[in-house]
Amino acid sequence: MSKVLxxxxxxxxxxxxxxxxxDEFIVQWQAAHPTDQVTVRDLAVEQVPHLDINLLGGWMTPAEQQTDAEKAALARSNTLTDELLAADVLVLAAPMYNFAIPSTLKSWLDHVLRAGVTFKYTDTGPQGLLTGKRAYVLTARGGIYAGSSMDHQEPYLRQALGFIGIHEVRFIHAEGLxxxxxxxEKGLNQAKAQLAQVA
Incomplete structure (x- = not known):
């Protein structure tokens, strides 16, 4: 059984x-992998705050010296990171807002890209610790941006995921919406056809 986040x-x-x-991904995945466990985190419903001084303090301050706010921020980061660590497959739904990812998704990434937990620094540079995981990124875009200099989603997410060791990443773009x-119609049909191949 695999875990899908x-x-x-x-x-x-x-x-x-x-x-x-x-929704379509989940239906098709569960049909093909009925024993897999799928967990959905909705960042619009359970908003993740932007990285702030309390989160930095939670990461860097000894436990006995942390304020209540720092402890709460650390606990939130731990919850999000633990979900990611437990997952075998990661699915990111990323509509394009102003040529990039939603700020909610950036906030989630800021909580889970953690030195010593999801990556580490070595003598030869940073090393991702989440090897063996796969990721799928489902984007929705009003225009057509794949492969152009205006696409700041795919390069950023590839770099962020690769930084923590997730290198097997497939992007499925619904463009021209x-x-x-x-x-x-073409954008949706192409995306749905690729989703069917994934499952």
Missing amino acids: VIESSARQQGSISRQLT NLGGEFL
């Missing part, structure tokens, strides 16, 4: 294409 980051609950993609007509 799905991270939703769309601000919208209704009419969200990235949520449609994750705001261009209307055949662009919308």
Whole structure:
């Protein structure tokens, strides 16, 4: 049995294409892997605060010297990190907001990219500690950006995931969603076809 962690980051609950993609992913994955455990964390419902002085303090201050706020921030980071550590498969749903990922997803990453936990520093540079995991990134984009200089999602997420040792990453882009007509239909159909291959 594998554990699958799905991270939703769309601000919208209704009419969200990235949520449609994750729903379809989960249905197809569970049909193909009925014994797998799927956990969904919705960052729009359970918002993760931006990295702040309390979180930094929680990471760096000895336990006996931590303030209550630092202890709470550390506990939140531990919860998120433990979920990621336990997962065999990571699914990130990432609508494109202003050419990049939602700030909620960035906040989640800031909580789980942790020195000594998900990566470590060595004499030859940083080394990711989450080897053996796979990741799928499901994006929803109003325009067509894959492979262009305006795509700040895929390069960033590849780097962030690779930094913690997740190098097997597949991106599924639903693009042209705001261009209307055949662009919308084509973008969705292509993404759904790729999802079927994944499962």
